[in-house]
Amino acid sequence: MSSDRSADGDAEGTITRQRPIYTESQVIMTTVKVVIPFVLTYGLFITFHGTSSPGGGFQGGALIASVVLMIAFAFGIESTRAWLSNTLVVGLGTVGVAIFAAIALIPMALGGDFLEYTAYYPVLGDTLGLKEYEFVKYGMEAVEIGGIAFIVSGVLMGLFFALAAGFTPADLDVTGAASDAPTDEAVGDDASNAATDATGEVDAE
Amino acid sequence: MSVAATTTTATPAVAGALPLQSVGITPVEASLFAFVLITAVLTALFRDVLASIVIFAAYSLGLAIIYTFYRAPDVGLTEAAIGAGVTTVFLLLTIAKTTRPASDARFESINWPAVGVCGLFVGVVAVTLPAFPAVGDPSSPILTNADVTGYYLSTAYDETGAENAVTAVLAAYRGFDTFGEAIVVFAAGIASLLVLGREVFTA
Numbered sequence: 001m002s003s004d005r006s007a008d009g010d011a012e013g014t015i016t017r018q019r020p021i022y023t024e025s026q027v028i029m030t031t032v033k034v035v036i037p038f039v040l041t042y043g044l045f046i047t048f049h050g051t052s053s054p055g056g057g058f059q060g061g062a063l064i065a066s067v068v069l070m071i072a073f074a075f076g077i078e079s080t081r082a083w084l085s086n087t088l089v090v091g092l093g094t095v096g097v098a099i100f101a102a103i104a105l106i107p108m109a110l111g112g113d114f115l116e117y118t119a120y121y122p123v124l125g126d127t128l129g130l131k132e133y134e135f136v137k138y139g140m141e142a143v144e145i146g147g148i149a150f151i152v153s154g155v156l157m158g159l160f161f162a163l164a165a166g167f168t169p170a171d172l173d174v175t176g177a178a179s180d181a182p183t184d185e186a187v188g189d190d191a192s193n194a195a196t197d198a199t200g201e202v203d204a205e
Numbered sequence: 206m207s208v209a210a211t212t213t214t215a216t217p218a219v220a221g222a223l224p225l226q227s228v229g230i231t232p233v234e235a236s237l238f239a240f241v242l243i244t245a246v247l248t249a250l251f252r253d254v255l256a257s258i259v260i261f262a263a264y265s266l267g268l269a270i271i272y273t274f275y276r277a278p279d280v281g282l283t284e285a286a287i288g289a290g291v292t293t294v295f296l297l298l299t300i301a302k303t304t305r306p307a308s309d310a311r312f313e314s315i316n317w318p319a320v321g322v323c324g325l326f327v328g329v330v331a332v333t334l335p336a337f338p339a340v341g342d343p344s345s346p347i348l349t350n351a352d353v354t355g356y357y358l359s360t361a362y363d364e365t366g367a368e369n370a371v372t373a374v375l376a377a378y379r380g381f382d383t384f385g386e387a388i389v390v391f392a393a394g395i396a397s398l399l400v401l402g403r404e405v406f407t408a
Contacts, residue, residue, distance in 0.1 A: 115384070143383070
């Protein structure tokens with residue numbers, strides 16, 4: 001992306017246009033191919049070991065999302081957008097909120113307080129073979145992994161693609177940027193419904 | 206980690222005067238601070254937005270190293286992943302959609318009244334510096350407070366089984382706040398779609 005900024009100094013106008021956002025680079029593609037497995041592993045490590053070492057769902061989720069960002073920068077945002085389904089991106093965020101809300105609200109149904117992890121002990125203690133205090137640790141890990149990491153990675157990926165597409169008014173089809181922003185109504189319907197469901201659940205508590 | 210055992214009362218007045226010198230600032234710290242300061246000023250000065258963004262990423266990386274140096278690895282990781290990584294990518298994406306004025310000037314012209322106001326503000330804040338305890342001072346109020354810090358450090362492992370006290374506070378003791386923060390992140394994603402007038406992230 002840095003190489004496409006060299007064409008400035010246009011003599012005729014005060015404004016220079018940007019070159020296209022994607023330039024295929026063998027160096028970047030090879031580097032990203034080599035680095036990605038390590039970044040993904042590190043992101044998962046940070047997420048899963050949040051209770052016993054520095055890090056947690058937020059940092060790990062950001063690293064997992066950055067894998068997709070790197071793929072998009074190396075192989076083109078449009079091809080990455082076509083490869084990554086909207087259902088996956090929205091699903092990560094909404095499922096994360098649903099899991100977090102469920103883990104938080106179920107203890108209230110069991111007679112405990114909001115997010116009282118030990119309220120699971122009388123119900124699940126025997127089947128899982130865990131002691132009461134262990135439910136706090138595994139509850140925290142469930143919230144970090146299933147809740148925060150899912151939400152952060154999904155939202156960061158989504159923000160990236162939303163920013164890349166930019167703002168294109170439906171009736172104002174300007175040149176250039178408008179062509180790379182297809183508005184697929186049919187795909188978005190079930191996803192946005194799921195989003196309103198999740199937020200409705202949050203409002204209810 | 207034996208902070209909870211110390212029951213000495215806080216003496217903020219003693220930890221005054223010149224906090225950095227009393228601890229002894231190492232060359233590593235000094236160079237890190239200089240790096241962060243220079244990159245921060247350069248971010249404001251460069252006329253080319255692309256250069257500003259790249260230097261801003263370097264500034265975030267310097268901050269992340271400082272956080273790690275002062276034993277706040279959780280904050281350092283966040284600063285490195287979000288500040289140096291994801292924010293840089295988002296800013297680059299944004300300026301790729303803009304145009305820039307063709308100009309030979311490398312630096313912004315300096316607005317001296319603004320520099321004066323900023324300098325005054327920094328001066329006023331700097332006056333309060335001697336009131337802070339020294340970095341890592343075991344007698345600082347935050348460490349001798351047995352009701353909050355001491356309680357978490359001494360009981361977090363027994364009550365939650367988490368070796369990382371930061372995560373214990375975030376996900377167990379203050380889980381309700383973390384729940385709210387997670388919802389804020391989710392709402393930010395939805396709001397960005399609303400602002401951009403789109404229904405899908407990827408299509």
